[in-house]
Amino acid sequence: MKKRLTVCASHLITLPGAPHGPVREAIGAAREAVDEFDPELVVFFGTDHRRAFRSVVPTFAVVLEATARGDVAGPTGSYDVPADLGRALVADLVAHEFDIATAYSAALDHAFGHTTRDLLGAVDAKPVLPIFVNCASPPHATFRRAAALGRRVGEFFADKRVLYVGSGGLAHDLPGFREPETGAVLTEEERQTWIKDVNERARREGTIRELVRTWDEAFLAGICGTSWEWLDEIGTDLVERGGNGAAECLTWTAAWAAGAQPLRTLAHEFDASGRAVVITESA
Template identity: 85%
Template sequence: MKNRLTVCASHLITLPSAPFGPVREAIASARDAVASFDPELVVFFGTDHRRAFRAVVPTFAVVLSATAQGDVAGPVGTYDVPSSLGRALVADLVEGEFDIATAYSAALDHAFGHTTRDLLGSISAKPVLPVFVNCASPPHATFRRAASLGRRVGEFFADRRVLYVGSGGLAHDLPGFREPETGVVLSEEERQEWIRSVNARARAEGSVRELVRSWDESFLAGIGGTSWEWLDSIGVDLVERGGNGAAECLTWTAAWAAGGQPLRTLAHEFDTGGRAVVMS
């Protein structure tokens, strides 16, 4: 039996307000596949919506201890993080010339929490090693660099039975992330009020982006193979083609490269933005 499985999914799929369509059905199928695979370790490539990483925003970070913030109806509690493995991974990445940050403790938001719960049942069901990928506060890594990081992580865990997860994307635009990060820490109530005001202003100004599904299709075709040729073109004019939220697919790219296998699309939906579930 193969010793690695990769699942990538949009987050917020199972919110009560989320559509009951193919993507929601696909996350249930992915959850069944994960249960059958029964990983000894989950390496989760996730991002953050300017909640956990604000005063300092690393490009990549390995998290050694993590709790869940519970935002956007997400789970609360403590992740079972194998900190000794995390420290060893950091040392290996530094040896591989990656400038990786060590997050000794982080309160992770729904970018990690929802998908962990959707796939595992709870955030503490399995040992989870969170690998943070900055997608919300430019400048962020290139898609090729995210793939390089993922490949190195996959090599490090080659002798373990690992589930690789990427969460975020696909094409969508978040008006609040057009503004530079200030480092100011907000309460969740303050943050939600700020999001409402920014979105309302974007609608009033007519600056809500109209996205098309072609970026999604190009990205899904890329991770559907093993070639790396597409990595240089997928990030060109990213905001114009996929919206600033499409940068969240850096997490999918890292997970794809870590698993080292083509990913098949279980479901893809697109209206004003894209959402999908893929797995190896």
């Protein structure tokens, strides 16, 4: 029986009206693979768009209790989080010199919610252990450090049948996340108004970054192999080459290292929105 399955995907793929044919079809294929694999545990490496973590933004955090916010047409409800396993993982990571945070409760946004729904059908369909990776509020971890974390997580769960998930976009730029995190707590309506204003100002001032697909190709080539040599170069001039949204691939990197197998690209659409689905499985 297979012990590991890894799926890395962009979120918002199945958002109503989203014109992403090949990637939408690929997430369906990934869902079928997940159903067949039938994991006993889902370890989900995800990020946050400055909603759940504001006054304190950890680099990495294991979440012991989680709800889904329902933002951006996402799901709502409570995740089935195995808190005891989470606590044991935190203890193991600290023992292996990772300065991991413990989030006793978090309302996770669409970075977790959309992909969980796309792959599992509902946020409470399987036991899910969320691992937050800071991607939106620099400074964030290096790609090598994210891989090191993922590798240790994979070693910790080596005796379980685990689905590892990484959720985030490839090359894309988010003008609303260029300004430093202030820690201010906004309502969702206030937040959406502010993001809309920032994006409109960026378009008006001509500061939207024009990205090329070479960063995507280099990253996908890295996770479709087993070497770690690419991890140092991929983060060089990240914002200029991949946009500030490309840091979301730290979640993919952690999931890739946890699964410890090369991934296979099912679909990739380069439109500066970072959409792709990759999958791997091992015996």
